[in-house]
Amino acid sequence: AQSVTQLGSHVSVSEGALVLLRCNYSSSVPPYLFWYVQYPNQGLQLLLKYTTGATLVKGINGFEAEFKKSETSFHLTKPSAHMSDAAEYFCAVSSNSGYALNFGKGTSLLVTP
């Protein structure tokens, strides 16, 4: 069985500040890990993914995440928040990119001026 825990249902940062959204996973097999973003009234857009290889993955809009097996974590970061980053962020785990995604409960990111 696989699951994801996202710490913090709401995170607020100032514009220009570091964004850190936490994700810890549980998986009995090597995980495939994903971050998706959801803007209001829109679908889920992939930010980045980890399947195999390099543990630091870069995604769109300046986001990156690091897979740390020892910590079972896949935290999402961005050095400098922009107002347009305000959205709901979902971490997800799968045993393969083509199998069912198990999502976390999501973290709502608020960016203040």
Added chain:
Amino acid sequence: EPEVTQTPSHQVTQMGQEVILRCVPISNHLYFYWYRQILGQKVEFLVSFYNNEISEKSEIFDDQFSVERPDGSNFTLKIRSTKLEDSAMYFCASIRDRGLNQPQHFGDGTRLSIL
């Protein structure tokens, strides 16, 4: 860039009625998925579909649900007798091939409201 499209964007239905949610996956994709998101809760997997068969389904996907690919482009989710608790956002997703480490591409969803 090709997109997954879903119709309608919002569906309002009386409890007990049948509803069909429609999706057009990306044209060269072979695997199709339905997920749902009840308001305020996480996105949950319902079912995956490949080669005209269900390949994986969750506990949520009980006998009142069914999926179909009636033609070469559409992928539908049918709920036979809707309940209040079926009110949710339903997302369709697709992927070209499981073996290519590609992410699932999601549509914008259909908001289903059961009255």
